[in-house]
Amino acid sequence: MMRLPFYLLSPEADMANLNRYDRQIKLSEVGFEGQQKIHQAKVLVIGLGGLGCPAAQYLAASGVGHLGLIDHDVVNITNLHRQILYAEKDVGQPKVIVAKSVLEALNSEIKVTAYVEPLTVENAVALIAEYDIVLDGTDNFQTKYLINDACLLADKPFVGASIYKYQGQLSVFNFRGGPSYRCLYPHHHLTDNNNCEETGVLGVLPGILGTMQAAETLKMILDIGAVLHGKLKFIDVLAQSDQTILFERSEEQIKLIKERPLQLETIICELKEKNKIYLDVREIFEQPQIEDKQVIHIPVSQLTERLDAIPTNEKVYVFCQSGRRSKKAVAYLTEAHGFDNLLDAGSVESILK
Amino acid sequence: MMMIKVKYFGAIAEVTGVSEEVLVLEAVDSSVQKLSAFCLQKYPQIGNLSFQVAVNQKISSNTELSENDEVAFLPPFAGG
Numbered sequence: 388m389m390r391l392p393f394y395l396l397s398p399e400a401d402m403a404n405l406n407r408y409d410r411q412i413k414l415s416e417v418g419f420e421g422q423q424k425i426h427q428a429k430v431l432v433i434g435l436g437g438l439g440c441p442a443a444q445y446l447a448a449s450g451v452g453h454l455g456l457i458d459h460d461v462v463n464i465t466n467l468h469r470q471i472l473y474a475e476k477d478v479g480q481p482k483v484i485v486a487k488s489v490l491e492a493l494n495s496e497i498k499v500t501a502y503v504e505p506l507t508v509e510n511a512v513a514l515i516a517e518y519d520i521v522l523d524g525t526d527n528f529q530t531k532y533l534i535n536d537a538c539l540l541a542d543k544p545f546v547g548a549s550i551y552k553y554q555g556q557l558s559v560f561n562f563r564g565g566p567s568y569r570c571l572y573p574h575h576h577l578t579d580n581n582n583c584e585e586t587g588v589l590g591v592l593p594g595i596l597g598t599m600q601a602a603e604t605l606k607m608i609l610d611i612g613a614v615l616h617g618k619l620k621f622i623d624v625l626a627q628s629d630q631t632i633l634f635e636r637s638e639e640q641i642k643l644i645k646e647r648p649l650q651l652e653t654i655i656c657e658l659k660e661k662n663k664i665y666l667d668v669r670e671i672f673e674q675p676q677i678e679d680k681q682v683i684h685i686p687v688s689q690l691t692e693r694l695d696a697i698p699t700n701e702k703v704y705v706f707c708q709s710g711r712r713s714k715k716a717v718a719y720l721t722e723a724h725g726f727d728n729l730l731d732a733g734s735v736e737s738i739l740k
Numbered sequence: 741m742m743m744i745k746v747k748y749f750g751a752i753a754e755v756t757g758v759s760e761e762v763l764v765l766e767a768v769d770s771s772v773q774k775l776s777a778f779c780l781q782k783y784p785q786i787g788n789l790s791f792q793v794a795v796n797q798k799i800s801s802n803t804e805l806s807e808n809d810e811v812a813f814l815p816p817f818a819g820g
Contacts, residue, residue: 438820526820549817551750556817571799572792572816588819621749621814626759630747632814634792634799740788 404496408450416611422450426496428608431455431518433506433534435482437469437593438548438600439524444472445601446522447490447497451608454490455518456483457502469590506530508649511537520607521545522600529674532652535560535568536644544616546603548596553589553625555596558615559603565616566636573640592624657740658682664698665738666705666729668716673708675735687712694724704732742767744775744805747812755785770805779813791815 411417417425428451432443435458447454462470462477462485470482477485483501490499504510506525515521515537523534523545531547538545544562548555560568599620606612619632656675658665667677667684685693687707697703697720707713710733720726732738747760765775772793780787794812795803805811 434820436820524820526818528816528818531818548820550819551815551817554750554817572790574790586819593820619814630797630812632794632797632799632812 407494411449417609421609421611424608424610425450425605426452428520429453429455429518430520430522430604430608431457431515432522432524433457433530434524434526435470435472435486436460436466436524436526437550437588437590438597439522440470440472440486441594441597442522442524442601442604443486443490444493445598446604447494447499449601449605450494451497451604453498453500453518455500455502455514456486457504457506457514458482459503459505469588469593471594506533506537508533508651512541512649515543516541518543520604522604523547524597524600527674529652531568533649536649539567539641539644540649544607546600546607548593548600550588550592550596552586553592553623555592555622555624557596557599557603557620557622558618559607560616562607562614562616564636566634567641567644569640569644570637571619571634573637589624595622595624659738659740664701664703665732666697666703666716667735668705668707668712669735673735675739677735677739687716690716690720694720697726697729699726699728702728702730704730704738706732706735706738708735710734710737741765742770742805742807745808745810746775746779747810749813750815750817751789752786752791752813752815755783755789765805772801772803772805772811775805775811786813789815 408422412419412422430446430451432439432454435443435456443454443456460482462473462480462482464478467473472486472489481503483503487499487501511533521534521538521543523531525531525534534545538561544559546559547568548557560566603615606614617634619634621630621632656677658679658681663681665682667682668687670686683696685696705713705717713733714731717729717731720729742765744763744765745760746763748756748758753759765778772795776793792799792814793801794814795805796810
């Protein structure tokens with residue numbers, strides 16, 4: 388158990404420190420005892436983007452004793468309209484390092500641990516086991532399923548949220564034997580991850596969802612109110628409407644997760660054209676990965692060494708993540724190595740069904 | 741004949757072009773699966789998307805429908 392600050396052990400001791408939580412201690416459901424629970428709580432925020440930033444900010448301000456922050460990404464200028472912990476000067480810096488410093492400046496009484504790494508099959512369960520509650524601020528299905536499965540194995544609840552343009556979804560999973568994310572969405576066959584970078588999002592939307600995630604987290608810590616589990620809340624900021632959908636625990640799904648080793652969800656991708664030969668010049672970790680005998684995979688950095696692997700007797704369609712590297716690769720291979728059969732197919736999205 | 745109110749969310753509403761509509765079904769074709777098949781025929785692009793189906797605000801993929809039921813097509817979102 389974490390050492391309590393002295394003012395929580397004797398409320399009269401330090402009115403200055405106590406004052407910062409005065410407005411929430413005044414709530415009869417919180418009080419000194421509730422503030423103590425908040426101080427003892429350990430919350431892991433996975434993904435410090437549009438959802439994770441406001442969530443972590445409110446949890447730190449409320450006095451959550453230990454916040455873990457995990458994200459492998461760096462701050463990009465396009466993040467600033469919605470990821471409110473970061474400023475212009477932070478562009479290029481690791482998100483969790485910046486977030487830790489901002490949150491510690493906000494509240495010096497709490498402990499913040501930053502993990503500059505992705506959540507993986509290898510680290511997920513052990514990391515989650517160190518915390519009481521997980522808050523999912525990620526932007527892709529693979530990590531959402533990984534969080535769900537690891538939380539189930541570590542027996543921890545997680546507050547999930549996700550957004551699409553002007554709409555958001557919110558639910559608490561794995562709470563006191565309640566349903567998991569897979570009970571709601573058992574499987575999917577997505578050709579892409581439709582994240583914010585590609586689809587666009589109104590900056591305030593993840594702010595709304597992220598603060599709701601923080602509210603559900605605090606309710607669980609304090610053991611007050613009705614936690615949103617077994618229910619999916621849909622929010623639409625354009626229509627200013629919401630809807631709550633009920634769903635149940637599926638023992639079949641729970642059993643499946645518990646009986647197999649933790650694994651990454653496979654995103655099944657189908658090519659639009661069944662008879663073309665493709666050259667994928669992306670790095671091996673880029674998603675979605677396409678396993679198909681029509682696709683030759685050589686990252687841009689290895690092209691010069693692996694020229695032999697590129698067919699010369701038929702048309703080859705070159706693609707990458709956005710279309711930038713594929714264009715350069717076609718120009719390079721054509722000009723420097725005499726290929727006359729290469730065509731730029733652009734982004735991975737454009738060749739998938 | 742039977743009137744069913746259908747609501748579409750996220751990318752599904754972009755395919756259908758409306759966020760809700762009333763569909764008239766034959767009373768004999770009254771299961772959720774039949775309705776899903778009907779919608780897939782009307783909007784073939786829905787077939788490329790993942791979604792769950794809720795009947796009267798509850799996830800239920802294998803339910804018989806009744807007059808004035810409300811059915812929602814819910815795609816998972818990935819954004820954060």
